[in-house]
Amino acid sequence: MRYQWHRFRNAALHVIVLAIVLAIGVLSLLPGQVRPHPFGSWTQLEHTTAYMVAAAVAVLFYAPKLKALHVFAYLSAYGVVLEVGQLFVPGRNAALIDVAADIMGISIGIGAAHLLAQKLPKLHATLLISARR
Numbered sequence: 001m002r003y004q005w006h007r008f009r010n011a012a013l014h015v016i017v018l019a020i021v022l023a024i025g026v027l028s029l030l031p032g033q034v035r036p037h038p039f040g041s042w043t044q045l046e047h048t049t050a051y052m053v054a055a056a057v058a059v060l061f062y063a064p065k066l067k068a069l070h071v072f073a074y075l076s077a078y079g080v081v082l083e084v085g086q087l088f089v090p091g092r093n094a095a096l097i098d099v100a101a102d103i104m105g106i107s108i109g110i111g112a113a114h115l116l117a118q119k120l121p122k123l124h125a126t127l128l129i130s131a132r133r
Contacts, residue, residue: 032091
């Protein structure tokens with residue numbers, strides 16, 4: 001029974017990460033007039049917040065198997081690909097400042113995740129996606 005719970009928990013954590021990454025992708029590729037703007041005209045704050053959450057969750061859930069440098073590289077590349085994709089979406093444009101905001105958010109998220117893991121190791125241990133305990 002414990003093993004089944006562990007498998008369910010791991011699957012749920014995978015779904016959370018996937019949902020965050022997919023939400024970033026969908027919101028990044030929606031036409032400009034359709035997409036919600038939770039921070040008004042501060043689109044870089046939206047980028048920073050979204051990628052900060054994605055990076056923190058990925059580092060907290062997948063460490064130490066997925067290194068922070070890999071999270072940084074994967075999410076940075078994802079941000080660049082989505083920015084290029086915006087060139088083909090009506091009402092959207094690609095901007096290097098958005099990529100910079102993505103990278104800043106990723107960096108903050110990784111730093112926050114490492115700080116949380118250090119300060120609350122028992123909580124971090126419960127969040128890890130790992131082999132059977």
